[in-house]
Amino acid sequence: MTRKEIEKRCREEMQQTIPDKEALWERIESRLPEQQPAQQPAGKRSHIQMMAFARIAAACLLLVIVGAKSYQMFQKSLHPAKTDENQSYFTAEESSGEEAEDSPKGEADAWDAKYGDAAEENEGIAAPEASTSDEKELLHYSDLAVPGSGSIPLSVPLKAPEGSYFSEADVLEQTECFVDVIVQDGVQEPDTGAVVYSMEVVDCYGAEVPENSLTIVSDTPYLLEIGHEYVLPLRQTEDAAWALTDACAPQFERTQDGKVLFQSGWYSLMTEESVPVLCDSRGTDDYFYDRMYLTGYAELEAFLREWERQL
């Protein structure tokens, strides 16, 4: 019996339900009238009500912004020449005159690639007419609340296997568990080039890994950093070792302020709240440095819970 089967057995055993749920509710309800809910002090609203008012106010504000934006886009489509000065921060940067042309081509390409792609993917998220707020929308990895660099020295460069690409559905299907880990150490094996990571397990979703500490051997070029916290999709290999389900893309990285960095291939996590984050390119084969996003860890947790339920 595998651990997964044991957990399934436990789950089945814990499926007891209230024998007569309706009768129990009637019993509760019959005792309710005598018990008034806790009264709130006069003139003082509860947190719940305050939150509800705040939400309604936020929704109204959002409606006004969306309406104004739609109107502006409509106007723009009718009179494109008039709205040139209102073009987006990203587009403005791309065509910002002689300085960009004078700069070395490589740098300009890198800039365009970084900001151009981020702009494409960020369309509809940022308010284009206010460049200051746009600048706030685009974060750099160095802005994130993560520990300092814990780079693992490499003697052999690592490359993503050719022809491999990330697919959320495939990764979810092949993954047996997601583990929240803190990387303790990483050493590259000189003969294979793969990095042997030692990790401390913080939390698990799906199947459980057997130990508090975990060793994973991986040749992913998206190196994990020592001291950083990640959420990794894992599968068991034929020799019962745990391995990354997908090594051709960056993994989820947790920040110390309750957020998580993820790559845009996890499309289920992409919302209007997701904030683009620019990372330093790891080289010409880094396809994700400008396709990273930040969201709340609660979003990832809900996503993993849903995945866990469908196991």
Place this chain on the structure above:
Amino acid sequence: MTDAEFEAAIGKVTAGDKTGLRDLYDAYADTIYRLFLGKVHNHQDAEDLTSDFFLKLWECAAGYRPGRGHRCWMMTIARNMAIDYLRKAGHTIPVEDAEMVSPAALTETKTAADTVTEHMQTEGILSVLPEDEQEIVRMHIAAELTFREIAAILKRPLGTISWKYRNAIGKLQKLAEEGSLL
């Protein structure tokens, strides 16, 4: 139930609207009942406690603070109620039950294996585990709480919870391999 749905329901309860409590009951009654059942091992007592739990929610709904995880809040209330109940009932964990923590030792002899089997027949497979491990397994599997949430409720380090859970599942797995698990 998401936090937003919970907040809407608890908001209704605070305003004295019974439909809010009914929503909470529909969503969580079985989970709460299972948790109580795991603690008191008696269907009638578990039902009584579940009923008292929802009446308590009706009373203390205004005490809920959004943004702190509603399941954690509810499970803490349920757990405290179960502990109070067991205290009142003068419940103590028998030494022989506490010694059940070592399935390896139990399965060394035929008599011990029989004891494990008897326990499982009457109490389910979790009964071979010590109380604290049973509680963690129930919270994680039946109540779908994360280790982080369990650690917050039980006020114990996250690593301890994670380790105890894996340890518990490992014990059951070992019993299964030895053929002692029903």
